[in-house]
Amino acid sequence: MKQSKLFGKTTKEIPKDETSLNAQYLIRGGFIDKSMAGVYTYLPLGKRVISKIENIIREEMDAIGGQEILMPALQKKEDWQITGRWDIDVMMKVKTYFDKEYGLGWTHEEVVTPLAKKYARSYKDFPFSLYQIQTKFRSEKRAKSGILRGREFSMKDLYSFHINEKGLDKFYEQSKGAYFKIFDRVGIKDKTYLTFASGGDFSKYSHEFQTLTSAGEDTIYICDKCHIAVNQEIIEDLKNSCPECGNKNLKEEKAIETGNIFKLMTRFSEAFNFKFLDEHGKENVVLMGCYGMGPSRLMGTIVELSNDENGIIWPKSVAPYQVHLVCLGDDKTVTNEAEKIYDSLQKEKIEVLYDDRNESAGVKFKDSDLIGISLRVVISQRTLGNDNVEIKERSKKEAEFASLDGLVEYIKDKI
Numbered sequence: 001m002k003q004s005k006l007f008g009k010t011t012k013e014i015p016k017d018e019t020s021l022n023a024q025y026l027i028r029g030g031f032i033d034k035s036m037a038g039v040y041t042y043l044p045l046g047k048r049v050i051s052k053i054e055n056i057i058r059e060e061m062d063a064i065g066g067q068e069i070l071m072p073a074l075q076k077k078e079d080w081q082i083t084g085r086w087d088i089d090v091m092m093k094v095k096t097y098f099d100k101e102y103g104l105g106w107t108h109e110e111v112v113t114p115l116a117k118k119y120a121r122s123y124k125d126f127p128f129s130l131y132q133i134q135t136k137f138r139s140e141k142r143a144k145s146g147i148l149r150g151r152e153f154s155m156k157d158l159y160s161f162h163i164n165e166k167g168l169d170k171f172y173e174q175s176k177g178a179y180f181k182i183f184d185r186v187g188i189k190d191k192t193y194l195t196f197a198s199g200g201d202f203s204k205y206s207h208e209f210q211t212l213t214s215a216g217e218d219t220i221y222i223c224d225k226c227h228i229a230v231n232q233e234i235i236e237d238l239k240n241s242c243p244e245c246g247n248k249n250l251k252e253e254k255a256i257e258t259g260n261i262f263k264l265m266t267r268f269s270e271a272f273n274f275k276f277l278d279e280h281g282k283e284n285v286v287l288m289g290c291y292g293m294g295p296s297r298l299m300g301t302i303v304e305l306s307n308d309e310n311g312i313i314w315p316k317s318v319a320p321y322q323v324h325l326v327c328l329g330d331d332k333t334v335t336n337e338a339e340k341i342y343d344s345l346q347k348e349k350i351e352v353l354y355d356d357r358n359e360s361a362g363v364k365f366k367d368s369d370l371i372g373i374s375l376r377v378v379i380s381q382r383t384l385g386n387d388n389v390e391i392k393e394r395s396k397k398e399a400e401f402a403s404l405d406g407l408v409e410y411i412k413d414k415i
Contacts, residue, residue, distance in 0.1 A: 003355040008043035010367045022300040023146025025312050029370045038143025038151035048320040053295045054133050056185045057156050060178045066131045066158050071111045075103045079110040083271045092137045104137035109268045112159045117274040127167050131158030147300040158291040168287045175291045179259050187315030193229040195220050196243050206262045210255035215304045221250035256301050264288040312372030313394050321353040322415040324373040328361045328380035338379050344408050375414055
């Protein structure tokens with residue numbers, strides 16, 4: 001992609017109404033545009049990042065047997081009345097011209113449960129799990145923290161269905177492993193803790209995945225012995241101690257919730273009379289689990305954790321492009337060589353953003369740092385005079401040089 005043609009521009013101005021770092025950098029870098037409080041447009045750079053995050057999530061959900069579907073955001077009032085959740089305060093509602101009301105989905109138990117009931121009746125149909133990556137709507141009283149907490153946001157929600165607790169427990173543990181694989185691939189595993197939280201209506205405890213950052217809205221208490229944490233909301237119930245080893249020497253930290261998993265048990269299957277016939281022909285109520293993760297929230301969390309005073313530092317796995325090719329000056333020899341490099345990278349299916357703009361070196365370097373692509377390749381009269389280019393990794397201070405001969409192979413080893 002040639003940067004001169006890229007839709008969305010960088011800006012020096014810090015958005016006055018955005019206090020969170022993730023929103024400031026993402027808006028300034030041309031990744032997102034604010035439509036209204038809690039609602040953002042993902043511009044081409046931002047869409048590339050969130051799509052990569054979604055694909056990582058998708059691969060790990062597929063690996064544990066998840067099957068992807070896409071459910072409607074517009075939901076029937078009657079199904080929410082069955083579960084008694086129609087009047088919950090986060091629900092956004094719409095009314096048609098003939099006075100019929102619908103809900104805008106902030107979660108999908110009321111859709112997936114009757115859906116699964118249509119297709120699964122025998123014990124032979126179980127276990128199975130269904131997931132989607134879809135836009136959710138939530139009536140936040142005060143949308144804040146950029147894309148960490150919005151009124152419209154992306155969410156991966158997976159639902160599992162089982163005939164006994166043993167099967168549910170097994171899949172629940174598999175989902176924990178899958179979540180940490182995702183966090184590892186997007187570069188936040190080292191700061192993410194499995195966290196005990198309230199089970200609400202479903203069970204004694206649920207589990208959250210909390211990622212440490214001063215921008216976090218939650219307070220957690222970490223047990224360094226077990227590498228787990230407890231959410232502040234239940235710490236007193238556990239007598240201020242670790243639920244695994246009893247350690248009372250816990251460390252208080254601020255964190256962002258980047259995922260959660262619940263054992264729903266029979267809460268929704270009973271409401272919709274979702275049963276299966278066992279091997280003896282007897283009816284039993286289906287057990288369910290729910291596993292949530294927000295790609296948009298992950299994207300914001302990565303920015304909060306991976307940045308410096310100049311801008312974003314994207315992990316290689318989710319950077320909008322693999323290479324940022326920067327051409328300095330307007331000398332024909334230099335620009336022609338830059339075009340050759342650009343063409344060669346594209347032929348090798350290497351994702352490259354090519355800064356071909358008529359701007360000064362200072363402007364181009366500042367924009368490159370702000371956008372935060374993992375690898376920058378600079379060509380100029382000075383480098384060309386030595387038959388090489390300058391290579392700089394965004395996460396490192398020092399640059400190095402590589403010869404023009406074999407440059408593509410050199411870059412392949414870096415990305």
